[in-house]
Amino acid sequence: MEITTNASINGDILLKVKDLKISFKTDEGVITAVDGVNFFVKRGQTLGLVGESGSGKSVSTWAIMRLLPKTAIIDKDSSIEFLRRDGEIVDITKLKPNGREIRDIRGGEAALIFQEPMSSFSPVYTVGNQIMEAILTHRPVSKKEAQEIAVDLLDRVGIPNPRQRFKQYSFELSGGMRQRAMIAVALSSNPSLLIADEPTTALDVTIQAQVLELMKELQEEFGMAIIFITHNLGVIAQIANEIAVMYLGGIVERGPRREIFHNPKHPYTINLLHAIPRIGKGQGQRLVAIEGQIPSPLDRPPGCRFHTRCQEMIPGRCNVDVPKITQVGNNHTVNCFLYEN
Amino acid sequence: MVSFLIQRIIGMVITMFFVSIIVFIIMELPPGDYAERWAFRKFSGTGTQITEADINNIRAEYGLDRPAWERYLNWIGGIVTRGDFGEAFAFQTSVNNVIGQKIWLTLAILFSTLIVTYLIAIPVGIYAAVRRRSVADYTLTVFSYLGLALPNFLLALLLLYITVTVFDSSVGGLFSPEYKDAPWSMAKVVDLLKHLIVPAVVLAWSATALQLQTVRATMSDEINKLSVTAARARGISERKLMLKYPARLAINPVAGSIGFDINRIFSELPIVALVLGLPELGELLIRSYLDLDMFVAGAILLLLTFIIVVMNFFSDILLLILDPRIKLEGR
Ligand SMILES: Nc1ncnc2c1ncn2[C@@H]1O[C@H](COP(=O)(O)OP(=O)(O)OP(=O)(O)O)[C@@H](O)[C@H]1O
Ligand SMILES: [Mg+2]
Numbered sequence: 001m002e003i004t005t006n007a008s009i010n011g012d013i014l015l016k017v018k019d020l021k022i023s024f025k026t027d028e029g030v031i032t033a034v035d036g037v038n039f040f041v042k043r044g045q046t047l048g049l050v051g052e053s054g055s056g057k058s059v060s061t062w063a064i065m066r067l068l069p070k071t072a073i074i075d076k077d078s079s080i081e082f083l084r085r086d087g088e089i090v091d092i093t094k095l096k097p098n099g100r101e102i103r104d105i106r107g108g109e110a111a112l113i114f115q116e117p118m119s120s121f122s123p124v125y126t127v128g129n130q131i132m133e134a135i136l137t138h139r140p141v142s143k144k145e146a147q148e149i150a151v152d153l154l155d156r157v158g159i160p161n162p163r164q165r166f167k168q169y170s171f172e173l174s175g176g177m178r179q180r181a182m183i184a185v186a187l188s189s190n191p192s193l194l195i196a197d198e199p200t201t202a203l204d205v206t207i208q209a210q211v212l213e214l215m216k217e218l219q220e221e222f223g224m225a226i227i228f229i230t231h232n233l234g235v236i237a238q239i240a241n242e243i244a245v246m247y248l249g250g251i252v253e254r255g256p257r258r259e260i261f262h263n264p265k266h267p268y269t270i271n272l273l274h275a276i277p278r279i280g281k282g283q284g285q286r287l288v289a290i291e292g293q294i295p296s297p298l299d300r301p302p303g304c305r306f307h308t309r310c311q312e313m314i315p316g317r318c319n320v321d322v323p324k325i326t327q328v329g330n331n332h333t334v335n336c337f338l339y340e341n
Numbered sequence: 342m343v344s345f346l347i348q349r350i351i352g353m354v355i356t357m358f359f360v361s362i363i364v365f366i367i368m369e370l371p372p373g374d375y376a377e378r379w380a381f382r383k384f385s386g387t388g389t390q391i392t393e394a395d396i397n398n399i400r401a402e403y404g405l406d407r408p409a410w411e412r413y414l415n416w417i418g419g420i421v422t423r424g425d426f427g428e429a430f431a432f433q434t435s436v437n438n439v440i441g442q443k444i445w446l447t448l449a450i451l452f453s454t455l456i457v458t459y460l461i462a463i464p465v466g467i468y469a470a471v472r473r474r475s476v477a478d479y480t481l482t483v484f485s486y487l488g489l490a491l492p493n494f495l496l497a498l499l500l501l502y503i504t505v506t507v508f509d510s511s512v513g514g515l516f517s518p519e520y521k522d523a524p525w526s527m528a529k530v531v532d533l534l535k536h537l538i539v540p541a542v543v544l545a546w547s548a549t550a551l552q553l554q555t556v557r558a559t560m561s562d563e564i565n566k567l568s569v570t571a572a573r574a575r576g577i578s579e580r581k582l583m584l585k586y587p588a589r590l591a592i593n594p595v596a597g598s599i600g601f602d603i604n605r606i607f608s609e610l611p612i613v614a615l616v617l618g619l620p621e622l623g624e625l626l627i628r629s630y631l632d633l634d635m636f637v638a639g640a641i642l643l644l645l646t647f648i649i650v651v652m653n654f655f656s657d658i659l660l661l662i663l664d665p666r667i668k669l670e671g672r
Binding site: 067069098103107112120121125134185 | 565566567568569570571572573574575576577578579585586589590663664665666
């Protein structure tokens with residue numbers, strides 16, 4: 001059976017993450033944070049990554065830019081293949097941690113925006129200084145030109161009075177403005193991949209909608225692919241072409257948006273969809289409506305990682321063996337014994 | 342910014358006013374006054390009978406019989422309007438003559454100590470934080486605890502011993518004998534600098550150990566800030582990243598505690614000066630107390646606090662420049 005995640009990186013595939021396993025050295029020993037993560041991102045498309053807090057969304061995406069702390073170990077059998085602008089394919093896991101090549105990719109071809117717009121700018125330099133830094137690092141322009149580009153970008157992301165904002169510090173801007181400024185930084189070198197790690201979670205609902213709208217517009221204009229991370233399925237429904245659902249360090253189901261929303265297979269995904277807060281009841285609400293506790297990553301259950309909370313658990317199977325990736329529809333896969341064979 | 346500066350300068354003047362009153366009270370505290378001391382010293386053992394009238398004459402001569410507030414006004418008035426700190430009775434000359442050179446040498450010791458402290462503590466603290474949990478980091482930590490534990494007069498003796506036996510040079514005092522009374526020249530300055538090394542190292546020892554830990558701790562915190570990861574995500578090199586973001590913030594607490602460091606240096610200075618035979622103010626202060634030479638004592642106390650107050654002001658301005666958040670809060 002042909003499994004979609006095995007599609008080799010060519011044509012329209014920009015990024016392919018294969019068998020990603022990441023552990024952390026801690027005082028209590030080595031903790032495996034994510035294990036067996038497989039996904040790919042197509043050029044110019046949006047992959048939505050959903051899952052509860054601690055499921056490993058940040059860890060697996062920060063690894064794409066090698067931004068994890070020094071205590072993180074990426075398994076040697078993992079690979080993250082990225083299509084460079086010049087057509088070359090690099091395995092990011094094999095690059096030198098802060099070497100030339102990864103630095104060219106960071107900010108130049110792949111950019112990251114964070115959940116907390118308040119702390120993603122340094123308080124001792126102006127917003128303009130930090131945007132110009134990104135531009136000057138990757139583009140062969142003079143300081144003066146960089147300044148013009150920066151002001152243009154601020155204008156482009158919908159910041160009023162860009163020339164004045166340029167000279168201000170991040171703490172003088174509102175939360176929504178900061179996140180817009182962060183997007184401006186991310187787009188400064190016209191990256192082919194934008195990783196948005198819960199970019200709207202910290203914002204209030206109206207601002208959330210505006211930022212989301214802006215990101216969609218910018219994607220059309222700049223044509224970059226987006227990995228959009230969120231707890232909020234309501235948000236993902238508006239922006240993603242494909243969705244991957246994470247649970248306890250692994251992807252349990254992935255497929256096109258329509259499939260995931262209308263034809264979910266994994267009991268966890270089905271649960272998640274039931275847990276979507278109703279419109280008007282606070283969209284930022286976290287997904288907590290699933291029964292049982294998330295197991296600690298220190299003692300991850302054997303077998304299927306979800307079996308401790310699964311209502312359809314098959315004793316002797318789910319708690320013993322690990323389910324494989326199973327194709328359940330066009331481009332739709334699930335890791336669940338209910339669908340194997 | 343300007344209003345902040347004016348505010349701080351007014352604050353400094355008020356502080357110095359209260360300090361001067363306290364200093365004046367301290368000057369008045371010891372029992373007996375200079376007139377009695379002077380009479381005792383001059384006539385003891387000569388068999389001369391000293392009458393109350395004689396002592397009163399001496400008092401009148403030096404204005405010691407005036408009421409306290411009048412003496413205070415005379416004293417402070419002279420300092421503020423003419424820079425005249427009064428008479429040094431025991432030396433039969435003006436306080437300015439007695440203190441003159443010593444204040445400059447004290448400042449030289451002070452600044453060389455500060456320079457040594459920051460020149461070591463800041464880069465090494467930053468390095469230790471960047472290489473956290475490495476052998477270098479642990480070694481530095483052990484050394485800095487040693488620095489905190491070792492009494493500095495002991496270190497002074499040790500360095501004195503080493504320099505005399507190994508390098509065969511004279512480290513006592515601040516000048517070699519041939520320059521001691523020579524007029525100022527380039528060679529004399531070089532000689533002074535050479536002699537400043539040992540006292541500066543001794544006095545910087547514990548401050549460096551402490552500040553190194555402060556820098557390391559702040560730097561370690563700053564390195565993990567999201568804004569640093571965000572900057573790294575822009576692709577800038579690790580060296581530039583470290584220097585531009587966390588290191589810039591790691592020096593703030595150091596800049597903010599310059600006054601504190603000076604305070605400590607001044608309190609450690611007398612004993613170190615005693616061991617190393619340095620001609621500085623601390624030792625003179627003790628002597629002037631023993632002699633009840635109150636104008637000398639008052640002048641020294643006033644000058645030392647003045648230095649601390651001015652340096653605190655300087656430290657505030659430095660923080661203002663380093664951290665824009667402070668500047669904007671005041672708007
Ligand atoms: N520096 C670290 N050291 C040790 N464990 C870590 C570290 N960073 C993350 N982890 C662990 O990795 C797991 C996944 O964390 P991650 O931050 O990727 O979750 P997430 O899905 O992004 O959650 P959230 O929605 O809260 O952001 C968690 O169990 C977490 O405890
Ligand atoms: Mg996260």
